[in-house]
Amino acid sequence: MSELISRKEITAILKDMKCHKCKQGVFHPTVELSVENTNPKQWQHRCTSCKYEVYLTKVYPLIEYKEKDFMFADSLRFERNPNEVSLHSTKT
Numbered sequence: 001m002s003e004l005i006s007r008k009e010i011t012a013i014l015k016d017m018k019c020h021k022c023k024q025g026v027f028h029p030t031v032e033l034s035v036e037n038t039n040p041k042q043w044q045h046r047c048t049s050c051k052y053e054v055y056l057t058k059v060y061p062l063i064e065y066k067e068k069d070f071m072f073a074d075s076l077r078f079e080r081n082p083n084e085v086s087l088h089s090t091k092t
Helices: none
Strands: 013-015 026-029 042-047 053-056 062-065 068-071
Touching: none
Parallel strands: none
Antiparallel strands: 013 062, 026 042, 042 053, 062 068
16 A cells, blocks of 8 residues: 555644743643534643643644645544554653
């Protein structure tokens, strides 16, 4: 299947949302990745420093490419294994 996917290198920007409460950390999705079914949807995020929780309409971190934002595919999957280590997990 991978032979059907073409790949090329691009230059993109990784964007994080800074915590407005502590000004130290950034917001990343919670392991549970709770979603509010609003329009648009809102995903639960937790500050990497003070643990403050918010719901945001985009899943951070995200990639900006040609002035458009792209969310990571693993962030949008609804059934996540809390023991799985991913880009967004704080487990090591």
